[in-house]
Amino acid sequence: METGASSSAAAHVAFENVSMSFGGRRVLKDFTCRFPPGKISVILGGSGSGKTTILRLIGGLVRPNRGRIVVAGHDITDLSETQLYAVRSKLGMMFQGGALLNSETIFDNLAFPLHEHTRLGERDVADEVHRTLTAVGLADVDTLLPGQLSGGMIKRAALARAILLKPEILMCDEPFSGLDPISVKRIEALLTRINQRLGVTMLVSSHHIPSTLRMADQVVLLWNGGAIIGTPEKLRTSDDPQIAEFFNEEVREDSLEPTHTPAEHWRAG
Amino acid sequence: MVSVLQDLGWSVIRFVDHLGKIAVFAGQIGRALFTPPPRLRPFVNELFNIGVLSLVIICVCGMAVGMVLGLQGYNTLVRFGAAQSLGAVVGLSLIRELGPVLTALLAIGRAGSATTAEIGTMVATEQLDGLRMMSINPIHLVITPKALAMTAVMPLLSGLFIVCGLAGGYLVGVGLMGIDAGAYMSSLENAVVFRDDVAGSLLKAFVFGGLVGLIATYRGYTCAPTSAGVSAATTSTVVVSSVSVLLFDYVITALWGV
Numbered sequence: 001m002e003t004g005a006s007s008s009a010a011a012h013v014a015f016e017n018v019s020m021s022f023g024g025r026r027v028l029k030d031f032t033c034r035f036p037p038g039k040i041s042v043i044l045g046g047s048g049s050g051k052t053t054i055l056r057l058i059g060g061l062v063r064p065n066r067g068r069i070v071v072a073g074h075d076i077t078d079l080s081e082t083q084l085y086a087v088r089s090k091l092g093m094m095f096q097g098g099a100l101l102n103s104e105t106i107f108d109n110l111a112f113p114l115h116e117h118t119r120l121g122e123r124d125v126a127d128e129v130h131r132t133l134t135a136v137g138l139a140d141v142d143t144l145l146p147g148q149l150s151g152g153m154i155k156r157a158a159l160a161r162a163i164l165l166k167p168e169i170l171m172c173d174e175p176f177s178g179l180d181p182i183s184v185k186r187i188e189a190l191l192t193r194i195n196q197r198l199g200v201t202m203l204v205s206s207h208h209i210p211s212t213l214r215m216a217d218q219v220v221l222l223w224n225g226g227a228i229i230g231t232p233e234k235l236r237t238s239d240d241p242q243i244a245e246f247f248n249e250e251v252r253e254d255s256l257e258p259t260h261t262p263a264e265h266w267r268a269g
Numbered sequence: 270m271v272s273v274l275q276d277l278g279w280s281v282i283r284f285v286d287h288l289g290k291i292a293v294f295a296g297q298i299g300r301a302l303f304t305p306p307p308r309l310r311p312f313v314n315e316l317f318n319i320g321v322l323s324l325v326i327i328c329v330c331g332m333a334v335g336m337v338l339g340l341q342g343y344n345t346l347v348r349f350g351a352a353q354s355l356g357a358v359v360g361l362s363l364i365r366e367l368g369p370v371l372t373a374l375l376a377i378g379r380a381g382s383a384t385t386a387e388i389g390t391m392v393a394t395e396q397l398d399g400l401r402m403m404s405i406n407p408i409h410l411v412i413t414p415k416a417l418a419m420t421a422v423m424p425l426l427s428g429l430f431i432v433c434g435l436a437g438g439y440l441v442g443v444g445l446m447g448i449d450a451g452a453y454m455s456s457l458e459n460a461v462v463f464r465d466d467v468a469g470s471l472l473k474a475f476v477f478g479g480l481v482g483l484i485a486t487y488r489g490y491t492c493a494p495t496s497a498g499v500s501a502a503t504t505s506t507v508v509v510s511s512v513s514v515l516l517f518d519y520v521i522t523a524l525w526g527v
Contacts, residue, residue, distance in 0.1 A: 056398075059401070061402070085406075086404075088401070088402055088403070095395045096395075097394055099394065101399075102396065112403075113403045113405070116403070116404075165403075
């Protein structure tokens with residue numbers, strides 16, 4: 001187990017001393033990490049620990065205060081929005097809430113990026129959309145709007161849209177949150193299958209320990225402002241009792257400190 | 270005293286900061302206008318949402334304003350023995366001033382607030398970030414068609430408002446007060462000059478459309494990604510757009526005499 005850096009020599013995504021704050025609250029401090037190609041890396045941590053921020057930094061949706069981020073060989077730290085589009089064409093992102101266009105049908109949501117970025121004809125687009133929807137277990141939702149789907153179905157539709165253009169790097173933000181155990185297993189199996197069949201580098205932010213232990217090749221645990229990186233097994237059997245507790249999903253009474261910085265009046269109350 | 274000055278200073282700085290950001294935003298929209306591919310389908314959808322869906326409210330309000338003008342105008346003119354000039358009074362009031370301004374205020378309430386709320390919701394639900402991650406510029410796909418449609422629709426709605434207002438004035442003046450129909454129409458025809466009055470009115474409406482489109486889209490695009498943020502942005506659109514329209518109305522009138 002390492003602190004602050006992974007042992008992988010070749011990295012598909014690399015963070016070097018990245019710091020990030022939101023309104024005075026520091027989320028990442030000198031964060032250094034390498035995400036190896038073709039592997040599933042799960043970013044673990046409590047609420048507000050910076051999991052989603054790491055994914056948004058990779059996508060260039062937010063900019064770091066300090067440090068350097070390299071994605072698929074491109075240093076994206078200082079790229080303009082226009083330059084970022086070229087890098088984003090190698091990325092796919094499944095947002096926590098799906099981020100599907102809610103005024104468009106599921107079919108149109110998936111067909112849209114194909115119309116934008118490929119020269120496929122209508123029939124080929126339809127075939128590709130149906131093939132992808134079937135692959136994620138959503139064969140009969142073409143004409144429905146996102147608002148008419150369940151939480152698990154929205155996540156699968158979002159996953160279908162994220163993999164449609166065959167990205168090199170797939171990022172999934174909290175793919176298991178708010179789902180029943182069966183849906184969790186279904187999404188987990190889907191992610192694992194996508195990783196194995198397409199060989200994509202996968203970055204998953206989650207606080208779902210069982211799934212993490214089953215699917216992760218590498219775990220990045222955001223802990224007390226820093227990061228602890230290792231295999232799931234190594235972290236689960238860590239000598240540090242707090243880390244072991246986190247992985248065994250136990251909570252000590254004296255560790256019940258809020259993760260977020262609370263408002264002063266709340267603390268006083 | 271010092272704190273009052275500090276607050277005033279900060280307010281001025283924030284105002285100038287906003288103006289700068291709106292200018293940059295307008296530049297991005299301008300660039301997106303000439304970036305392929307043209308977003309025809311979203312533009313036509315917005316023409317429908319902003320234009321067609323506003324037809325009823327514009328017609329009803331135009332008619333009501335025209336009727337009130339007819340009534341008030343008649344009561345005033347008859348004191349001076351000039352009731353036959355009612356057509357000119359109603360026409361010039363509507364064409365030069367009330368048509369573009371009231372249309373803009375109605376469009377702000379009906380379509381401007383809806384535009385901000387829609388874009389704000391897209392920000393809050395990460396739909397715009399989703400587009401960015403698919404290498405699609407949301408300003409090109411979402412913002413520009415909405416702003417452009419507002420600009421294009423406003424002169425048309427204003428024209429419709431004026432026509433309905435003239436009809437309302439005619440109904441009251443001729444139908445209710447007994448003014449001669451020919452006198453009403455000829456005074457209207459003699460008073461209104463196409464180049465000065467009608468073209469100027471359409472120009473005003475066009476400027477108001479651009480202004481409302483820019484403010485509504487900017488407020489939605491930059492709103493805080495929460496329900497409270499969307500709500501605040503929507504309110505702000507109505508207030509800022511309304512005040513801006515009235516201020517610009519004065520500026521245009523002073524500069525070009527329209």
